Amino acid sequence: MDTSLGSILDLYQFTSGRRLFAYFGVQKQARIHKLTSPALDAHITLAIKHDHNTRKLERKWRTQKGSKTTVDLRPLDYSLDRSVTSISRHCENFTHAMDPGHPLYILAAEITTDFFPEGPGAITQLEYEEEISTVDEMIEALNTPKYQEHVQKLHLTPLLDNTKKRSEALHQALQKNNGPEITFGDVKAARAKGQQLLEQMIAIIIGTYYNNESHTKPRQQLLEPVMKQQARIADLMKRHRPVNDVNPETGEDETEDTPPQEDPQTTEEQKTE
Numbered sequence: 001m002d003t004s005l006g007s008i009l010d011l012y013q014f015t016s017g018r019r020l021f022a023y024f025g026v027q028k029q030a031r032i033h034k035l036t037s038p039a040l041d042a043h044i045t046l047a048i049k050h051d052h053n054t055r056k057l058e059r060k061w062r063t064q065k066g067s068k069t070t071v072d073l074r075p076l077d078y079s080l081d082r083s084v085t086s087i088s089r090h091c092e093n094f095t096h097a098m099d100p101g102h103p104l105y106i107l108a109a110e111i112t113t114d115f116f117p118e119g120p121g122a123i124t125q126l127e128y129e130e131e132i133s134t135v136d137e138m139i140e141a142l143n144t145p146k147y148q149e150h151v152q153k154l155h156l157t158p159l160l161d162n163t164k165k166r167s168e169a170l171h172q173a174l175q176k177n178n179g180p181e182i183t184f185g186d187v188k189a190a191r192a193k194g195q196q197l198l199e200q201m202i203a204i205i206i207g208t209y210y211n212n213e214s215h216t217k218p219r220q221q222l223l224e225p226v227m228k229q230q231a232r233i234a235d236l237m238k239r240h241r242p243v244n245d246v247n248p249e250t251g252e253d254e255t256e257d258t259p260p261q262e263d264p265q266t267t268e269e270q271k272t273e
Contacts, residue, residue: 009199012233012243016054016191019198020248023048025225026201033221040204040222047197054190055248061182073128076170081124083163084135088112088120090159107150115141118240125242128174129184135167202226 014022023044030036094108115138116122123134139160142151151157202223209219236243245254 009202011195011199011202012230012237013191013195014198014229014233015243015245016051016058016194017245017248017254018229018233019194020048020051020055021246021251022198022225022229023051023201024248025228026205026222029221029224033218035218035222037208040201040208043197043201043204047194047201050190050197051194051248054187054194057182057187057190061184061187064182073170073173076166076173077128077131080131080135080163080166080170081120083159083166084123084131085120087156087159087163088116090156091116091154094154104153107154111142111147111150111154111156117237118242122240122242127184128170132167132171132174133184133188135163139164139167198226 026040027044030040091108091111094104095112098105098108123131123138126134141147142156142160151160205219205222209215209222233243246252247254
């Protein structure tokens with residue numbers, strides 16, 4: 001049984017900029033409503049420092065990645081994209097062909113909801129390393145007992161095997177290039193740590209304001225910035241839109257075309273001094 005905070009809280013994966021924007025919002029709420037505490041302040045300071053470093057790492061990785069030639073990788077990438085899309089379309093065909101309530105409709109709909117909530121494009125449009133990682137995680141999950149019935153009854157095994165083969169081929173081709181100073185594994189680990197720090201902050205707030213009616217309002221006030229980002233991510237996913245990062249100072253969306261900038265090392269308290 002998974003008892004991690006991430007599983008218990010069921011929080012969407014926040015980008016580093018969204019986490020920072022939420023932290024600044026929590027700091028502001030704590031200051032306005034006089035809800036500051038040594039434990040919460042210290043944790044947010046640590047989390048902000050981590051995600052500033054995460055954004056630096058992400059920028060370096062993107063810059064480094066963009067300087068490498070990838071022409072020879074494109075056919076392998078297109079091949080993997082087709083395989084990923086075929087899994088999604090295969091399940092989608094069952095939901096079109098079967099009536100709601102039919103066992104196969106239910107199984108196919110669960111695969112679509114769990115792995116393709118934004119459609120296959122959310123995976124195929126990722127950078128090479130990110131797509132490989134996402135595909136491998138999906139295949140690993142689909143090979144667990146939880147999805148055994150889905151895979152068998154929807155006849156997904158040949159599609160999964162071929163997708164795994166193509167993912168490995170693209171990964172091997174990437175490895176043949178000169179190894180980068182920063183790997184996607186480094187970026188992924190930093191992002192995961194950042195998400196854990198966000199979950200821990202929520203746990204601190206809930207653990208402080210948990211007991212009676214007088215705790216409800218301060219808990220809502222402190223968690224409001226986090227829940228706003230949670231709602232925005234949910235809305236983007238519902239509309240099959242990419243969950244872009246945001247400027248940690250303004251909350252405005254960033255895209256791949258947004259010029260990279262250094263984040264000001266500023267906390268919400270420092271802004272008001």
